[in-house]
Amino acid sequence: MDVTVKVKRYDPDAARPQVEWQEYPISIDENATVLDALIMIREEVDGTLSLRCSCRSAICGSCAMRINGHAGLACKTKASDSMDANGTIVVEPAGVMPTVKDLVVNFDLFWKKIEEVEPYLKPEVPEPEAEYIASNESMLHLSGVTACIMCGACVSDCTVLEVDPTFLGPAALAKAYRFTADPRDGDANGVSRDRLAKLGMPSGMWDCTRCNECVQACPKGVAPMDRIMALREQAMEVGFGNTNGARHAEAFTESVGHSGRLDELRLPVQSVGITNIPALLGFMPVGWRALTHGKLPPLVHKNVEDVDTIRRLFRKLNNS
Amino acid sequence: MKYAFYPGCVSQGGAPELYPAAKLICQRLGIELEEIRAWTCCGAGVMQEKNQLFGDTLNARTMAKAEQLGMTIMTICSTCQGVMGQANQRMQNPEYLAEINSHLAEEGLEYKGTAEIKHLLWILIEDYGLENLTPHITRSLGNLRIAPFYGCYIVRPTEALGIEEHPERQTSLETLIETLGAILIDFAGKTRCCGFPILTINEKNSMAMVGKHTSEVKDLGADAMVTPCPLCHLNLDGFQPKAAKQAQRAIDMPILHLPQLIGLAMGISPAELGLKKHIVSTAPLELKLGAGSR
Ligand code: SF4
Ligand code: SF4
Ligand code: FES
Numbered sequence: 001m002d003v004t005v006k007v008k009r010y011d012p013d014a015a016r017p018q019v020e021w022q023e024y025p026i027s028i029d030e031n032a033t034v035l036d037a038l039i040m041i042r043e044e045v046d047g048t049l050s051l052r053c054s055c056r057s058a059i060c061g062s063c064a065m066r067i068n069g070h071a072g073l074a075c076k077t078k079a080s081d082s083m084d085a086n087g088t089i090v091v092e093p094a095g096v097m098p099t100v101k102d103l104v105v106n107f108d109l110f111w112k113k114i115e116e117v118e119p120y121l122k123p124e125v126p127e128p129e130a131e132y133i134a135s136n137e138s139m140l141h142l143s144g145v146t147a148c149i150m151c152g153a154c155v156s157d158c159t160v161l162e163v164d165p166t167f168l169g170p171a172a173l174a175k176a177y178r179f180t181a182d183p184r185d186g187d188a189n190g191v192s193r194d195r196l197a198k199l200g201m202p203s204g205m206w207d208c209t210r211c212n213e214c215v216q217a218c219p220k221g222v223a224p225m226d227r228i229m230a231l232r233e234q235a236m237e238v239g240f241g242n243t244n245g246a247r248h249a250e251a252f253t254e255s256v257g258h259s260g261r262l263d264e265l266r267l268p269v270q271s272v273g274i275t276n277i278p279a280l281l282g283f284m285p286v287g288w289r290a291l292t293h294g295k296l297p298p299l300v301h302k303n304v305e306d307v308d309t310i311r312r313l314f315r316k317l318n319n320s
Numbered sequence: 321m322k323y324a325f326y327p328g329c330v331s332q333g334g335a336p337e338l339y340p341a342a343k344l345i346c347q348r349l350g351i352e353l354e355e356i357r358a359w360t361c362c363g364a365g366v367m368q369e370k371n372q373l374f375g376d377t378l379n380a381r382t383m384a385k386a387e388q389l390g391m392t393i394m395t396i397c398s399t400c401q402g403v404m405g406q407a408n409q410r411m412q413n414p415e416y417l418a419e420i421n422s423h424l425a426e427e428g429l430e431y432k433g434t435a436e437i438k439h440l441l442w443i444l445i446e447d448y449g450l451e452n453l454t455p456h457i458t459r460s461l462g463n464l465r466i467a468p469f470y471g472c473y474i475v476r477p478t479e480a481l482g483i484e485e486h487p488e489r490q491t492s493l494e495t496l497i498e499t500l501g502a503i504l505i506d507f508a509g510k511t512r513c514c515g516f517p518i519l520t521i522n523e524k525n526s527m528a529m530v531g532k533h534t535s536e537v538k539d540l541g542a543d544a545m546v547t548p549c550p551l552c553h554l555n556l557d558g559f560q561p562k563a564a565k566q567a568q569r570a571i572d573m574p575i576l577h578l579p580q581l582i583g584l585a586m587g588i589s590p591a592e593l594g595l596k597k598h599i600v601s602t603a604p605l606e607l608k609l610g611a612g613s614r
Contacts, residue, residue, distance in 0.1 A: 164522075207525065210472075232369050261329045261333075304360055
């Protein structure tokens with residue numbers, strides 16, 4: 001099978017370091033992975049090409065990179081599935097983290113975030129004399145998150161990290177959930193209040209845009225975004241509702257539960273908090289421009305027909 | 321050709337120009353729409369954070385009504401499409417579906433799990449057919465450079481969007497832009513997040529995203545960006561002035577709703593399509609289109 005691997009290259013030691021695209025036309029086996037192709041290039045065509053890999057079987061987490069614009073493991077991606085109509089595969093280093101050379105990136109940021117969430121059990125009650133007994137159910141539930149191989153694919157493609165390096169990011173937040181959802185962490189009921197309080201600060205769980213990039217990128221089904229949503233649920237459950245994000249989710253649900261549809265005018269007021277005058281004023285210029293363009297949502301919010309049914313459903317399900 | 325129409329809140333709220341534009345082009349194309357009676361908000365993923373069961377029950381209610389009509393649901397919002405698709409996927413679990421139906425029973429409704437949900441974008445390509453669209457194109461967009469912007473929920477996660485059976489959906493917006501005769505400005509940001517969901521939570525980051533995408537296509541020489549998602553439109557258009565201020569540069573990138581671009585190609589006037597309601601002026605675009613005088 002003939003393929004052209006187009007690689008984004010960068011050599012910091014070059015006389016004038018710059019990003020360059022290089023094309024490698026090669027012939028590989030039908031069943032070859034993208035990693036097989038890259039190794040072949042390095043061994044037979046161009047020994048200066050740098051990349052990281054070890055296990056070649058989606059276990060070690062070394063070979064995450066962008067293939068055709070999206071992060072994934074090169075060893076888990078078949079070359080034949082990745083070629084465009086002209087037989088080209090585009091390979092770049094992972095995003096967000098700085099490139100060291102060619103396809104190798106610096107993981108400092110990744111590890112710093114993991115460290116920040118204190119990835120170890122922190123019980124707030126005296127430890128039992130013998131072992132901790134945790135239910136099979138709770139451990140099975142955690143097996144989804146513990147499947148993380150720290151490859152950084154999610155971090156590479158995170159839309160928020162791309163614009164704000166202070167965000168905790170998908171891998172670390174998923175790791176945090178691994179502990180908040182562990183019955184051995186936190187108080188006697190397994191509630192990790194301190195963690196949830198910290199994770200609810202700016203740059204934490206509420207900063208995620210729910211873009212699903214990390215879910216799509218993760219090769220291990222960790223679904224980091226779903227864990228972030230679960231963290232938010234936990235936070236709201238233990239009463240950390242006093243953040244813009246929590247207020248937003250509550251106000252949204254209440255609006256729909258009340259009228260069947262979204263009342264867009266009330267939303268910003270409720271989510272930044274009615275007492276937060278500076279933030280509300282911040283929305284004004286846009287509101288004013290919207291008004292003069294006849295674009296503002298209707299001032300009188302109408303209810304859908306059958307609104308009584310919706311309200312009844314809301315009352316019933318809001319407590320479940 | 322008739323669909324159970326699900327307009328979504330934003331097409332009648334924050335982006336009120338979308339609803340009439342979508343109805344207008346469907347009418348001209350001969351796509352009949354029957355609006356689902358008393359439809360409710362899809363939850364936009366926000367409600368699902370707070371209470372997934374409530375959100376899914378409301379969506380099941382909408383889908384049950386479409387089932388009764390015996391029609392495919394047509395959405396005009398990437399977010400509605402994704403959120404309803406994901407809810408529908410969860411409801412393929414019989415136990416979960418039974419639980420939801422127990423709540424719908426009061427209203428005498430039952431969802432059987434068979435609804436099909438399709439964005440107008442997909443309907444045009446898969447059901448209507450581009451070959452049937454072409455005869456309706458009466459105005460040349462030949463000198464317009466248009467960049468696509470999908471909106472997260474219509475591209476991810478792929479399992480909830482039938483991408484495996486319909487890989488062409490991943491390039492549907494580019495296909496449509498080219499079919500309409502415009503010049504496609506492809507860019508890497510087309511499938512990224514517009515930042516709308518965190519607008520009231522971290523405005524700075526939200527504005528950074530708007531600024532990044534709009535200035536990227538500006539620098540590529542685009543005349544406008546087109547999106548099938550009214551939430552993206554709200555952020556990319558409505559908040560672009562603020563984003564430009566934060567980015568400390570001029571951007572002025574007109575953002576079009578998908579039906580507006582289609583309408584322009586069909587010879588419908590910019591005013592009728594609601595272009596005047598946008599925050600970023602579409603005047604330069606209209607001038608280039610030669611439509612300014614119409
Ligand atoms: S869903 Fe959230 S954490 Fe995941 S990539 Fe998007 S912004 Fe980042
Ligand atoms: S969550 Fe998934 S993508 Fe992110 S580091 Fe872990 S295995 Fe990799
Ligand atoms: S080489 Fe180990 S995960 Fe790819």
